[in-house]
Every structure is written in structure tokens, then in C-alpha cells.
Amino acid sequence: MKSNSESMGVGSHRLSSRIRRGDVFSEDCPSRGVLLHATSRWGVLVLVALVEGMHRFSDLRRKITGISEKMLAKTLRDLESDGFVLRVAKPVVPPHVEYSLTPMGLEISGHVAELADWIELNIPKILKARERGR
Amino acid sequence: MKSNSESMGVGSHRLSSRIRRGDVFSEDCPSRGVLLHATSRWGVLVLVALVEGMHRFSDLRRKITGISEKMLAKTLRDLESDGFVLRVAKPVVPPHVEYSLTPMGLEISGHVAELADWIELNIPKILKARERGR
DNA sequence: CGGAATCCAAGATGATACTG
DNA sequence: CAGTATCATCTTGGATTCCG
Numbered sequence: 554m555k556s557n558s559e560s561m562g563v564g565s566h567r568l569s570s571r572i573r574r575g576d577v578f579s580e581d582c583p584s585r586g587v588l589l590h591a592t593s594r595w596g597v598l599v600l601v602a603l604v605e606g607m608h609r610f611s612d613l614r615r616k617i618t619g620i621s622e623k624m625l626a627k628t629l630r631d632l633e634s635d636g637f638v639l640r641v642a643k644p645v646v647p648p649h650v651e652y653s654l655t656p657m658g659l660e661i662s663g664h665v666a667e668l669a670d671w672i673e674l675n676i677p678k679i680l681k682a683r684e685r686g687r
Numbered sequence: 688m689k690s691n692s693e694s695m696g697v698g699s700h701r702l703s704s705r706i707r708r709g710d711v712f713s714e715d716c717p718s719r720g721v722l723l724h725a726t727s728r729w730g731v732l733v734l735v736a737l738v739e740g741m742h743r744f745s746d747l748r749r750k751i752t753g754i755s756e757k758m759l760a761k762t763l764r765d766l767e768s769d770g771f772v773l774r775v776a777k778p779v780v781p782p783h784v785e786y787s788l789t790p791m792g793l794e795i796s797g798h799v800a801e802l803a804d805w806i807e808l809n810i811p812k813i814l815k816a817r818e819r820g821r
Numbered sequence: 822c823g824g825a826a827t828c829c830a831a832g833a834t835g836a837t838a839c840t841g
Numbered sequence: 842c843a844g845t846a847t848c849a850t851c852t853t854g855g856a857t858t859c860c861g
């Protein structure tokens with residue numbers, strides 16, 4: 554139940570058929586930036602929200618309780634620049650802007666959603682662990 | 688406290704990518720806090736690093752380029768309090784502290800690692816998308 | 822309605838020094 | 842070695858106002 558530690562040692566990559574990870578740990582790796590956006594406080598929630606389809610700005614604002622307009626705008630801009638979110642502004646009055654996931658965005662939010670789901674599912678256990686910790 | 692725990696029911700995990708998610712969007716849901724730790728700038732990297740087994744403080748510091756002592760300490764404390772990281776301090780001089788993942792921590796870092804791997808794998812595509820955006 | 826602009830408070834982060 | 846304490850700085854996030 555804890556044999557993963559000493560049995561393999563720090564240096565012996567046991568990621569046999571897995572990806573050669575390692576670059577994320579380097580501070581100048583561009584992955585860090587993307588990871589930063591995708592796992593940012595609001596980025597996660599926006600991605601998960603958009604899994605269910607297109608949303609308008611105010612839809613997201615309502616759905617993601619507690620987010621401010623500024624942060625929602627910034628988060629959407631970041632995710633858009635990474636190619637995860639598609640922004641479509643219709644030239645009408647009043648403005649009408651639609652946000653949705655790109656194919657790439659759909660892939661990554663799958664992973665993010667799994668993470669979020671796991672946490673929600675395990676919240677009881679986590680909270681219990683926390684109490685024991687104090 | 689909240690009663691969101693049983694509200695969803697652990698057994699009701701039927702829909703593939705569409706389980707009854709929704710609580711994360713609420714700002715007072717404890718999941719938010721955990722998500723915040725697990726996806727924090729350094730939390731992600733620490734979790735991924737520990738997938739490969741036990742590390743000492745200085746191991747992590749060396750491995751995760753750019754992290755400061757303070758942030759590493761804080762990140763480890765957060766992850767420990769969530770029950771993801773196990774801290775074992777041996778009463779010797781000089782100090783010797785070992786950090787490793789708990790069973791729960793191993794699960795969550797699996798998801799986090801998948802996310803990180805996906806990003807590394809798709810970095811070329813992402814960077815290309817970025818350029819087009821500008 | 823969908824933001825951008827501005828001001829401000831709070832927290833995150835970093836560099837350095839210090840200690841058990 | 843594994844931190845903590847301190848101070849300075851940068852970023853986040855929120856509230857408000859304004860505009861097309």
C-alpha cells in the first residue's frame with residue numbers, strides 16, 4: 554500500500570510504456586504556461602462548464618458562482634489564446650457572444666473534468682482526512 | 688457543514704463524462720478548495736513529481752525548477768492537510784524528512800499527471816494555435 | 822450584453838537571512 | 842537539512858464605472 558516509494562527509487566523511471574515526462578519540471582518549458590491556464594482557479598471551472606456546450610458570457614457568469622467579470626474575461630482570453638476556447642461574437646445590438654470548446658479544448662477539459670469529478674466523488678474522504686490532520 | 692456528500696451518492700456514477708456534476712460551480716463547495724490545492728501552480732508539479740516515489744524536501748526543490756522554499760513548504764503543507772501527501776520526519780540531525788503520496792494522493796496525481804502528459808504531448812499544436820491567435 | 826478601464830485589497834511569490 | 846521569519850514585489854480578484 555506504500556511500496557511505491559523505496560521499491561523503485563527516485564531515479565528509476567517506472568513509466569515503462571508511458572510518456573517521457575520531465576519537461577514540465579523545467580521552469581522555461583511552455584507546458585508550464587498552458588498548465589497554468591488550464592489549471593488556474595477559474596480556468597478549470599470554465600473548461601468544465603463548457604463541456605456541456607456553448608455558453609454566453611453571462612451564462613458562465615451565472616453558472617460559475619463567485620467569478621467576477623474581469624476574471625471571467627481574462628480566463629476566457631487565456632483559454633482562447635491557447636486554442637481551447639472558441640469565441641464567436643455576433644455583430645448585433647445588444648452584443649451576443651458565444652463561447653464553446655474547440656476540439657482540442659474538448660480533449661483537455663475531459664481530463665480536467667475527470668479530475669474535478671474525482672474530487673467531488675472523494676470529498677467526504679478528503680474532509681475526513683483533513684480533520685484527522687488537525 | 689454541508690451535506691453535498693451524500694447528495695450525489697457515490698454509487699450513482701453512471702454517465703461516462705456526464706455525472707451529476709454541479710457542486711464545483713458553487714463557491715462554498717469544499718471541492719473548490721481541494722481543486723485549488725491540487726491544481727495550484729506548484730501543487731500540480733509536486734503531485735506529479737511524487738508519482739515516482741518518495742522525495743526529500745531538497746529533492747523536490749531541485750526537481751521542480753523555480754520553486755522557492757517557502758512555496759514548496761506551503762504547497763506540501765496544503766497537500767498534506769488534504770490527505771494527499773504523507774510527511775515523515777525522522778528525528779535525526781541533520782533533519783531528514785520524507786514526502787510521499789498517500790493512496791488517495793496516488794489516485795489524484797494519476798489524474799493530474801494525465802493532464803500534464805496531455806499538455807506536453809500537445810504542446811506543439813497548442814503553440815501553433817497560439818500563433819494563429821496573434 | 823459583453824466587455825474594457827480604473828482603483829484597491831488581499832494573497833501569492835520570491836530573495837534573503839536565520840535557526841533547530 | 843528542512844524549514845521559518847521578514848520584507849519587497851507581483852499577481853489575483855473584486856467592485857465600480859463607462860461604453861458601443
